[in-house]
Amino acid sequence: MEQKTKLLAEGGKQEILITRSFDLSVNLLFKAYTEPELVEQWMGNKVMKMENQAHGSYQFETTDGHGNVLFRANGTIHKVIENENITRTFEMENTGFPVQLEFIDFEPITSDTSKLTMKIIFKSVADRDNMLKLPFAQGINMAHNKLEKVISKLYKQL
Amino acid sequence: MNLRRDVFQAIADPTRRNILILLATQSMTAGIIASNFETARPTVSKHLQILTECELLRQEQQGREIYYHLNAEKMKEIADFLEPFRKLWDDRFNKLEQVMKNYQSKK
Numbered sequence: 001m002e003q004k005t006k007l008l009a010e011g012g013k014q015e016i017l018i019t020r021s022f023d024l025s026v027n028l029l030f031k032a033y034t035e036p037e038l039v040e041q042w043m044g045n046k047v048m049k050m051e052n053q054a055h056g057s058y059q060f061e062t063t064d065g066h067g068n069v070l071f072r073a074n075g076t077i078h079k080v081i082e083n084e085n086i087t088r089t090f091e092m093e094n095t096g097f098p099v100q101l102e103f104i105d106f107e108p109i110t111s112d113t114s115k116l117t118m119k120i121i122f123k124s125v126a127d128r129d130n131m132l133k134l135p136f137a138q139g140i141n142m143a144h145n146k147l148e149k150v151i152s153k154l155y156k157q158l
Numbered sequence: 159m160n161l162r163r164d165v166f167q168a169i170a171d172p173t174r175r176n177i178l179i180l181l182a183t184q185s186m187t188a189g190i191i192a193s194n195f196e197t198a199r200p201t202v203s204k205h206l207q208i209l210t211e212c213e214l215l216r217q218e219q220q221g222r223e224i225y226y227h228l229n230a231e232k233m234k235e236i237a238d239f240l241e242p243f244r245k246l247w248d249d250r251f252n253k254l255e256q257v258m259k260n261y262q263s264k265k
Contacts, residue, residue, distance in 0.1 A: 003244070003248070004248060004251070004252075005244060005247050005248035005251055006244075007240055007243060007244040007247065009240055011166075011169040011170050011171075011175055012169075012170040012171065012172065012175075018244075018247055020247070020248075020251045022251070022254070022255050022258075023255060023259075024255060024258050024259070024262075028258045028261070028262060029254075029258070031258070031261075032254050032257065032258050038257060038258070038261065041253075041257045042250060042253040042254040042256075042257045043250070044253075116251075125170060129166050131243075132239070132240060132243050133166070133239060
């Protein structure tokens with residue numbers, strides 16, 4: 001069976017390409033990325049701020065049951081064209097991973113299907129590979145319980 | 159064996175990637191591999207050494223010749239390391255699709 005979500009990470013390049021087809025109109029797909037209450041539902045974190053406009057910004061946050069912040073990420077929205085594309089940066093706070101640049105393209109296939117293309121550009125090839133390797137490293141370091149927890153938490157929030 | 163080398167570093171080089179592609183269909187001697195590249199033979203030898211050190215290639219003695227062939231298991235390891243990341247996004251997008259279908263039907 002063909003995989004719905006495809007990941008392309010060519011050796012030696014500091015970028016990755018994620019593509020996915022949806023049984024959703026391009027309008028709904030775009031909404032899923034721009035309506036805070038919808039973003040919260042599929043990303044699984046709180047949206048503290050989301051200004052869908054040129055030079056706007058956004059911020060995601062996850063807290064535990066006691067209100068302690070477990071994860072926070074933010075970025076600047078460079079450009080938004082409705083139902084077409086979003087250009088923005090993304091940075092996870094306090095993780096040591098540098099900011100990345102994201103080009104998110106939305107395309108209609110038919111009136112009720114669409115395609116998403118996400119191109120993520122990293123600061124360096126090594127930064128990209130470290131990001132990609134996180135869950136892989138997790139697999140081979142299973143013995144280290146605490147580390148595993150931290151990594152899986154971090155990873156869930158990417 | 160040089161432990162500083164890892165497979166990801168090994169495949170970051172375009173010549174080394176081409177060597178792996180070349181060996182995907184059949185095993186070859188260093189001489190035959192080198193004849194496929196413009197690069198000087200000692201340079202190709204160096205690449206072969208790196209690929210062998212990080213276990214992407216295996217050497218096999220056949221008579222007087224040494225043949226290089228792909229280590230499929232190690233190659234699989236590289237392919238597999240991307241899978242968790244892909245799966246993460248796949249799960250997330252499945253959720254997105256579900257969320258939006260619910261949203262649509264409520265309207």
